[in-house]
Amino acid sequence: MTGTANKAAPGVPFYTPAQEPPAGTPVDASSAPTLFQPLRIRDVTLNNRIWVSPMCQYSAEDGHLTDYHLVHLGQFALHGAALTIIEATAVEPRGRISPEDVGLWKDSQVAPLKRVVDFIHSQNQAVGIQLAHAGRKASLLAPWITETQGKALAHESEGGWPDDCVAPSAIPYTEDWATPRELTVEEIQGLVKGFADAAKRAIEAGIDVIEIHAAHGYLFTEFLSPLSNKRTDQYGGSFENRTRFLFETLKAVRDVIPSGTPLFLRISATEWMEYAGNPSWTIEDSIKLAKLLPEAGVDLLDVSSGGNNPAAKMVIEPYYQVSLAGRIREALETEGKKLLIGAVGMISSGEMARSIVQAKKAREYGGAETNGQKGAEQGNVAATLEVDEEHGQVTQADAVLVARQFLREPNFVYKIADEIGVSVKWANQYHRAPRRKH
Numbered sequence: 001m002t003g004t005a006n007k008a009a010p011g012v013p014f015y016t017p018a019q020e021p022p023a024g025t026p027v028d029a030s031s032a033p034t035l036f037q038p039l040r041i042r043d044v045t046l047n048n049r050i051w052v053s054p055m056c057q058y059s060a061e062d063g064h065l066t067d068y069h070l071v072h073l074g075q076f077a078l079h080g081a082a083l084t085i086i087e088a089t090a091v092e093p094r095g096r097i098s099p100e101d102v103g104l105w106k107d108s109q110v111a112p113l114k115r116v117v118d119f120i121h122s123q124n125q126a127v128g129i130q131l132a133h134a135g136r137k138a139s140l141l142a143p144w145i146t147e148t149q150g151k152a153l154a155h156e157s158e159g160g161w162p163d164d165c166v167a168p169s170a171i172p173y174t175e176d177w178a179t180p181r182e183l184t185v186e187e188i189q190g191l192v193k194g195f196a197d198a199a200k201r202a203i204e205a206g207i208d209v210i211e212i213h214a215a216h217g218y219l220f221t222e223f224l225s226p227l228s229n230k231r232t233d234q235y236g237g238s239f240e241n242r243t244r245f246l247f248e249t250l251k252a253v254r255d256v257i258p259s260g261t262p263l264f265l266r267i268s269a270t271e272w273m274e275y276a277g278n279p280s281w282t283i284e285d286s287i288k289l290a291k292l293l294p295e296a297g298v299d300l301l302d303v304s305s306g307g308n309n310p311a312a313k314m315v316i317e318p319y320y321q322v323s324l325a326g327r328i329r330e331a332l333e334t335e336g337k338k339l340l341i342g343a344v345g346m347i348s349s350g351e352m353a354r355s356i357v358q359a360k361k362a363r364e365y366g367g368a369e370t371n372g373q374k375g376a377e378q379g380n381v382a383a384t385l386e387v388d389e390e391h392g393q394v395t396q397a398d399a400v401l402v403a404r405q406f407l408r409e410p411n412f413v414y415k416i417a418d419e420i421g422v423s424v425k426w427a428n429q430y431h432r433a434p435r436r437k438h
Contacts, residue, residue, distance in 0.1 A: 009122040017428050022124035024048045024080025024413045027423040034359040035350075036422050039082075039399060041299050041340065043260030044126055044208050046082040046399075048424075049357050050413050053344060053403035054087045054130040054211070054266075056097060058142035063090065063103025065112040073116050076406060077125040078427050080413030084120060085264075085401070086113075088132035088213050089202075091194040094166065095133035095219070098140050099159030104131070104198040110205050117206040123427065128209030128264065129202050131195055131253075135219030136167035136180040136228070153177055167222050168229040168236065168245075174310050188235060188245055191219075196252040203257055210257055211264035212249060216307030220246050221268055224289075225308050226279040243289060247296055254297035264342070265293060266302035269324040272312035281308070283324060287331045293339055300340040302401060303328060321345030322356055326396035343397035348405045350419035356396045 026032035139160035154160025167180035214220030273280040303325035
């Protein structure tokens with residue numbers, strides 16, 4: 001479009017006004033808390049620390065994103081989320097959680113993904129994708145169908161593949177779910193390549209951030225946990241063997257994506273099975289794993305928990321997962337390890353989000369962090385210090401990843417800003433929407 005004073009957004013195949021700066025950027029960066037300071041990770045700069053977590057929508061057709069995803073995901077960018085991570089995206093058909101899950105195992109899935117990426121980029125925001133394999137928790141019905149039918153497993157007549165689910169060992173998640181087949185070594189190596197191939201397709205579509213899903217009881221979690229991994233070969237037994245598949249995949253993905261592309265990893269920091277007395281994946285294991293991630297090319301550890309055993313005992317309350325992130329972050333800082341940490345779980349208010357990421361003092365590397373290194377932009381040195389006294393640590397994470405609250409309130413970034421008194425930029429087309437003092 002030419003001959004207009006309304007500048008076009010660059011780099012997208014349609015006209016929409018440019019957002020400079022993007023929605024969710026503080027009007028006065030010098031007084032904004034860390035939550036609204038930029039974060040630079042490799043070549044990607046995110047204008048705030050409030051990001052959309054991956055959330056399955058059970059709405060894809062043969063793994064292809066649809067117009068539903070364009071609208072659903074686009075709304076978050078329009079309303080100020082600096083990073084929106086697309087839901088768990090399977091690297092092979094049997095790696096889907098449900099028949100309607102998103103996939104990136106074939107080239108035809110790139111174009112519909114690019115439509116979503118282009119819109120988010122048109123808003124001058126970043127977009128990531130979570131690459132995943134469901135393992136033994138595959139071939140399930142959409143949750144609202146499970147609720148009405150009283151069963152979770154999707155049979156072949158319902159588009160499922162209950163006889164083709166795979167895992168490190170032939171142990172079902174629960175007795176009425178599929179009993180998986182144990183993967184061969186050759187199949188494991190094929191999956192490593194599958195993740196790398198999916199990552200290449202994501203980059204082709206313009207994705208800014210790649211996240212590997214190793215949480216919530218899906219395939220990587222199943223390998224990490226001695227409760228679900230009973231193998232006696234190089235992929236089972238010791239910590240090193242149980243983490244081997246994950247590290248091989250991280251290396252394969254890091255090798256095929258551009259050096260400037262951030263690589264995230266989501267884990268379950270604990271299975272919440274310590275009470276049972278048998279070896280399980282614990283917070284101590286997660287700390288040990290986290291210390292190895294910088295050398296593996298991982299930039300941010302996205303800390304969640306649970307999902308690998310229906311007998312897990314957890315008390316779900318505010319900060320129950322944030323405190324896990326804080327423990328990992330503290331352990332890394334103690335040893336001088338440079339790894340960013342993302343916090344998740346019941347983050348539903350501005351004060352909570354601000355306290356989780358608020359920097360100590362001026363934070364020695366300023367507001368625009370670069371994977372723990374000093375950034376090019378000068379950060380806020382006078383931000384209000386918010387101490388989460390109950391949970392002990394000033395800074396628990398470098399960013400918050402929010403899921404259900406964004407479903408309830410797609411304008412959650414704007415709401416947080418209003419709640420904690422930060423004036424932020426809105427999308428140009430919504431410039432009359434912010435409340436003004438009269």
